[in-house]
Amino acid sequence: MxxxxxxxxxxxxxxxxxxxxxxxxxxxxxxxxxxxxxxxxxxxxxxxSREELVRSILQPVMDTLEAFVIGREPGEGRLLLEDYFDLIWRYREEISMVLHAPTVLAELEMVDRMWRWRKELTVLLLGPAPSDAARIRSTVALGGMADCVVEHADLPAQEVKAAAVEAALAALGTLGRATP
CATH class of the missing domain: 1.10.10.60 (Homeodomain-like)
Incomplete structure (x- = not known):
């Protein structure tokens, strides 16, 4: 048993x-x-309940993502994005769940937590007062990376990582330097 x-x-x-x-x-x-x-x-x-089960699956992901941004210092964009990719690749099944049913986060009252760590990640990438255009580029970069781990989960991780990080850096308009 x-x-x-x-x-x-x-x-x-x-x-x-x-x-x-x-x-x-x-x-x-x-x-x-x-x-x-x-x-x-x-x-x-x-x-x-199903909600409790879903929360038990997503809670560790949210906790880990929050810890990731809390434990980081602003710095080299490429390294931050590479580490971020590794983290979201590990949780690609859970991210897929959320992308296919975005209301789940709202039902579990996790939306604010998600936006908070995404904003903190943007500050780590761009500094404390990025322009609107830079914040938009960050949204494309981070959201695109999350989409890549779901859309291309059947490919080797290193292949997806290399392309996703380069694309994120291109979206940010930088090759690893913080942008204003």
């Missing part, structure tokens, strides 16, 4: 599969329990 932590991990893995196949909104806890071969009450023992 599996330990509860093992069961939770299995439930989350199965939920990720179903979320990817049919979307978060179209996946019920019953479908997850059926695929796992466990009863719905057994699933409810670990997660009282």
């Amino acid at each position: 599996a330990r509860p932590s093992d069961t939770k991990i299995r439930i989350q893995a199965t939920a990720r599969e179903l979320f990817r196949e049919q979307g978060v909104q179209n996946t019920s806890l019953k479908q997850i329990s059926d695929r796992l071969g466990i009863t719905k009450p057994a699933l409810y023992y670990h997660f009282s």
